Amino acid sequence: MVKNKKFILVKHFEGEIDKSCLKLEEENVPTLKANEVLTEALWMSVDPYMRPYSAHLPLNSVMIGSQVAKVVESKNERFKVGQLVLGYFGWQTHTVWNPSEMSSALGNPYVLPDFGDLPPSLGLGIVGMPGLTAYFGLLELCDPKPKEVVVVNSAAGAVGSCVGQIAKNKGCFVIGFAGSDKKVKWLKETLKFDAAFNYKTKDVSEALKEAAPGGVDVYFDNVGGEFSSSVLYQMKDFGRVAVCGSISSYNADHKHLPKATIIQPPLIFKQLKMEGFVVTRWKKRYEEGIGQLLKWVKEGKLVYEEHVTEGFEKLPDALLGLFQGENTGKAVVKV
Numbered sequence: 001m002v003k004n005k006k007f008i009l010v011k012h013f014e015g016e017i018d019k020s021c022l023k024l025e026e027e028n029v030p031t032l033k034a035n036e037v038l039t040e041a042l043w044m045s046v047d048p049y050m051r052p053y054s055a056h057l058p059l060n061s062v063m064i065g066s067q068v069a070k071v072v073e074s075k076n077e078r079f080k081v082g083q084l085v086l087g088y089f090g091w092q093t094h095t096v097w098n099p100s101e102m103s104s105a106l107g108n109p110y111v112l113p114d115f116g117d118l119p120p121s122l123g124l125g126i127v128g129m130p131g132l133t134a135y136f137g138l139l140e141l142c143d144p145k146p147k148e149v150v151v152v153n154s155a156a157g158a159v160g161s162c163v164g165q166i167a168k169n170k171g172c173f174v175i176g177f178a179g180s181d182k183k184v185k186w187l188k189e190t191l192k193f194d195a196a197f198n199y200k201t202k203d204v205s206e207a208l209k210e211a212a213p214g215g216v217d218v219y220f221d222n223v224g225g226e227f228s229s230s231v232l233y234q235m236k237d238f239g240r241v242a243v244c245g246s247i248s249s250y251n252a253d254h255k256h257l258p259k260a261t262i263i264q265p266p267l268i269f270k271q272l273k274m275e276g277f278v279v280t281r282w283k284k285r286y287e288e289g290i291g292q293l294l295k296w297v298k299e300g301k302l303v304y305e306e307h308v309t310e311g312f313e314k315l316p317d318a319l320l321g322l323f324q325g326e327n328t329g330k331a332v333v334k335v
């Protein structure tokens with residue numbers, strides 16, 4: 001009998017990720033019925049959204065998340081044994097699913113395109129949801145033009161590293177912020193960012209005055225809070241701001257959110273355009289985005305890094321690691 005290992009959310013997180021909120025369980029995998037598919041997880045994703053989104057997950061549900069999985073049995077002609085599939089199947093090793101009954105809110109499970117020699121785990125990162133977030137968020141909301149100054153934070157992470165590289169490829173002057181000197185070195189030396197700073201040791205406003213004395217045209221925000229107030233006060237007239245993430249506040253109690261300097265003055269007097277988004281807005285264009293991102297990776301125009309944690313049981317540690325800045329590039333778990 002095939003066994004499924006799964007992590008159940010037994011308590012909602014309060015404050016930092018607490019591993020005791022997740023309980024490992026095992027169960028028998030049921031026999032397939034007509035039209036069903038059985039997949040086995042190979043790679044699992046850990047993402048910051050899991051912290052805010054899990055607050056709405058009913059207790060005792062399988063923890064939310066995406067995975068690259070292999071079809072091991074199929075009674076559905078659309079999915080063949082051996083194919084690699086990207087799906088939001090949650091934190092479990094084996095999933096029995098009916099393609100016609102899946103929720104399409106996040107985008108339906110799909111067969112990965114041919115990655116050639118590239119690892120299939122990229123389907124969770126630069127050629128997956130984080131890459132799509134960078135691609136659509138930057139290009140659709142910020143319309144970066146050559147020579148414009150683009151600022152991105154959490155810049156050495158999955159989304160940020162892709163944003164900075166797409167902006168560089170568009171001919172922009174790119175400034176990244178990250179939380180360690182090692183990450184800053186990677187941004188400058190490997191990803192060829194024009195400037196990069198460790199926000200833990202360098203004041204953000206001072207850094208921008210040095211690197212962009214004329215101001216910032218585009219701000220791709222992954223962090224929020226006071227960091228963002230500092231950047232907004234350094235924007236040029238008609239600057240564009242994509243509000244992608246607010247990781248600095250995800251562990252905060254929503255009744256007592258941290259205070260930050262008000263942002264209305266620069267929004268008004270610099271006539272800024274600021275827009276929040278969720279990547280699923282473009283789910284009908286995922287195929288286009290994935291095709292473009294994969295092409296750029298194959299051409300060497302997008303460089304990737306992965307932070308790999310070994311073992312399904314280590315998923316909670318890997319999730320916690322995101323909030324401790326452990327990862328350079330995309331954090332994934334090898335099952």
Ligand SMILES: NC(=O)C1=CN([C@@H]2O[C@H](COP(=O)(O)OP(=O)(O)OC[C@H]3O[C@@H](n4cnc5c(N)ncnc54)[C@H](OP(=O)(O)O)[C@@H]3O)[C@@H](O)[C@H]2O)C=CC1
Nearest residue numbers: 048154157158159178179222244245246247248278279325
């Ligand atoms: N709107 C959308 O559709 C989407 C939004 N996102 C958002 O994009 C952002 C980046 O996600 P992703 O690339 O997957 O994750 P990352 O790979 O960037 O990993 C998270 C990183 O966040 C940084 N970080 C953690 N805590 C803090 C903090 N308190 N203050 C500042 N930085 C912190 C750490 O880097 P460091 O060492 O630099 O501090 C850490 O490595 C997140 O805010 C996420 O919610 C992601 C996907 C879709």
Ligand SMILES: CCCCCCCCC/C=C/C=O
Nearest residue numbers: 048049053064106245278279
């Ligand atoms: C129930 C699973 C939720 C999956 C959400 C996937 C879209 C990511 C949007 C991210 C927003 C902020 O990080």
